[in-house]
Amino acid sequence: MWRDALLVAGKDLRIERRSRVTTNQVAPFAVVVLVLFAFALDPDRGVLTRAAAGLFWVSVLFCAVLAVQRSFSVEAADGARDGLRLSGLDPAGVFLGKAGAVAAQLVVLEALLAAGVVLLYGTDLKGGVVLFATCAAATVGLAAAGTVYGVLSAGLRVRETLLPLLLLPVAAPVLLSATRAWEAALGTGGGVGGAGPWLRLLVVFAVVYVAFGVVAFGALLEEA
Amino acid sequence: MTGPPGTGSAATRVLGFSALVTLAGTVVLGLWTTPPDVVQGELVRFIYIHPPIATMGEVAFGVTALASALYLWPRTQGRRWDLLAGVSAEVGVVFAALTLVTGSLWGRPTWGVWWTWDARLTTSALLLALFLGYLALRRVPGEAHSRATRSAIGGLVAAIDVPIVHYSVNWWRTLHQGSTLFRPKPLIHGVQLEAMLLGFVAFALIYTWLVVHRYRVEDMASRMEDESFELALAERRAEADELVEVVSP
Numbered sequence: 001m002w003r004d005a006l007l008v009a010g011k012d013l014r015i016e017r018r019s020r021v022t023t024n025q026v027a028p029f030a031v032v033v034l035v036l037f038a039f040a041l042d043p044d045r046g047v048l049t050r051a052a053a054g055l056f057w058v059s060v061l062f063c064a065v066l067a068v069q070r071s072f073s074v075e076a077a078d079g080a081r082d083g084l085r086l087s088g089l090d091p092a093g094v095f096l097g098k099a100g101a102v103a104a105q106l107v108v109l110e111a112l113l114a115a116g117v118v119l120l121y122g123t124d125l126k127g128g129v130v131l132f133a134t135c136a137a138a139t140v141g142l143a144a145a146g147t148v149y150g151v152l153s154a155g156l157r158v159r160e161t162l163l164p165l166l167l168l169p170v171a172a173p174v175l176l177s178a179t180r181a182w183e184a185a186l187g188t189g190g191g192v193g194g195a196g197p198w199l200r201l202l203v204v205f206a207v208v209y210v211a212f213g214v215v216a217f218g219a220l221l222e223e224a
Numbered sequence: 225m226t227g228p229p230g231t232g233s234a235a236t237r238v239l240g241f242s243a244l245v246t247l248a249g250t251v252v253l254g255l256w257t258t259p260p261d262v263v264q265g266e267l268v269r270f271i272y273i274h275p276p277i278a279t280m281g282e283v284a285f286g287v288t289a290l291a292s293a294l295y296l297w298p299r300t301q302g303r304r305w306d307l308l309a310g311v312s313a314e315v316g317v318v319f320a321a322l323t324l325v326t327g328s329l330w331g332r333p334t335w336g337v338w339w340t341w342d343a344r345l346t347t348s349a350l351l352l353a354l355f356l357g358y359l360a361l362r363r364v365p366g367e368a369h370s371r372a373t374r375s376a377i378g379g380l381v382a383a384i385d386v387p388i389v390h391y392s393v394n395w396w397r398t399l400h401q402g403s404t405l406f407r408p409k410p411l412i413h414g415v416q417l418e419a420m421l422l423g424f425v426a427f428a429l430i431y432t433w434l435v436v437h438r439y440r441v442e443d444m445a446s447r448m449e450d451e452s453f454e455l456a457l458a459e460r461r462a463e464a465d466e467l468v469e470v471v472s473p
Contacts, residue, residue: 145381152378156364165360166378169353170385173392180396197395205388212384216377219296 004089008097033059034116048121053182068146072154091218103143127185137202138178144209177201231440243429253419270330276427278323284316289383292376306372311438320352343393354382
């Protein structure tokens with residue numbers, strides 16, 4: 001299973017490295033979103049700094065939708081999906097590989113967005129350990145839930161509009177928890193008690209959706 | 225006497241009649257018999273419809289989750305679970321939307337706002353969004369079995385999110401009044417308790433009535449899909465046979 005996962009993740013990341021969609025389209029999009037928030041909220045640094053955690057995670061969520069869509073539009077062309085199905089790879093491995101590749105791209109995008117938040121919003125990134133732990137747990141959760149919904153809507157003609165409608169409400173707890181955890185770490189949270197419970201919730205979300213994907217991906221790849 | 229086949233039967237007529245009677249009873253008890261509240265005045269009358277509607281919305285989504293799981297379980301797999309999951313989600317979306325409407329109407333005079341970012345409100349709104357997504361997924365055409373599997377998994381993904389949403393939002397904020405009924409000593413007694421319980425019965429009956437009818441409609445529609453092809457084929461064959469007879473007497 002793990003070997004298959006590495007194979008699939010390697011394939012997806014190699015495609016990304018060669019096609020440069022993530023670096024040339026999704027990453028600039030992320031920066032544009034950060035700039036748009038500044039327009040919307042009046043670039044008074046006070047407001048932006050206080051809201052930085054939330055804006056960061058909303059941007060991550062948008063990027064996650066794009067990354068998942070990209071991850072499955074790669075499989076839509078040239079019957080690649082049938083190839084994946086016939087390849088004899090363990091479906092759980094395929095799931096972990098695809099989710100892993102999405103997660104790797106999200107980590108890169110998060111680093112970029114964090115730099116953007118520091119530069120554009122004047123945020124001081126304090127509490128490094130909590131920030132990193134939050135990113136790790138939230139990224140795994142988003143990638144897993146996104147990959148499940150990605151394959152669910154992959155073969156459908158309406159996938160571009162369906163995926164955000166499916167994924168964003170499901171990812172709402174991730175946005176909520178990750179934002180609270182970051183606010184607690186950055187000290188902009190208006191007295192919310194600690195990042196601990198939020199981190200635990202993120203871990204639960206990640207574990208639940210990774211487990212669900214591992215179990216259900218076979219049926220999804222076959223039927224959907 | 226035999227018209228086109230309908231979705232009604234003796235059982236659903238009894239069910240529909242009981243739903244009407246209990247709903248009328250709830251209206252009479254809720255609007256006239258029960259006294260106004262010490263704190264909330266006349267506004268308390270929302271309690272006879274709002275909690276029952278909200279509860280039935282949640283029950284409906286529970287039924288969808290359960291039916292989805294039963295569809296995916298190989299030993300119980302069958303088209304009926306897929307149909308039940310779909311129609312229950314449809315009715316549930318109606319109840320969930322009504323929950324938000326009645327809640328807003330109640331919230332405006334008591335809290336002074338139509339909407340507030342309270343835990344229960346936010347959970348209900350997210351629940352509605354999750355199941356609107358589920359219905360959108362269901363509406364995508366496809367081969368019957370793969371569509372059903374896809375919907376069932378989509379429904380389960382949404383359903384396992386509900387407790388996570390519930391906890392995250394609860395930690396976030398809480399303003400909504402606690403449960404009036406589901407506690408060791410209910411905060412409501414006498415005729416008010418009776419009106420509220422009658423409300424629960426009424427909306428449970430309405431939910432069941434709607435689900436039964438929708439289920440039968442869906443069942444007929446999917447059977448028509450299966451049979452219409454065969455039927456059209458048979459008709460064309462009959463036409464061809466007639467032609468053959470005309471050409472070669």
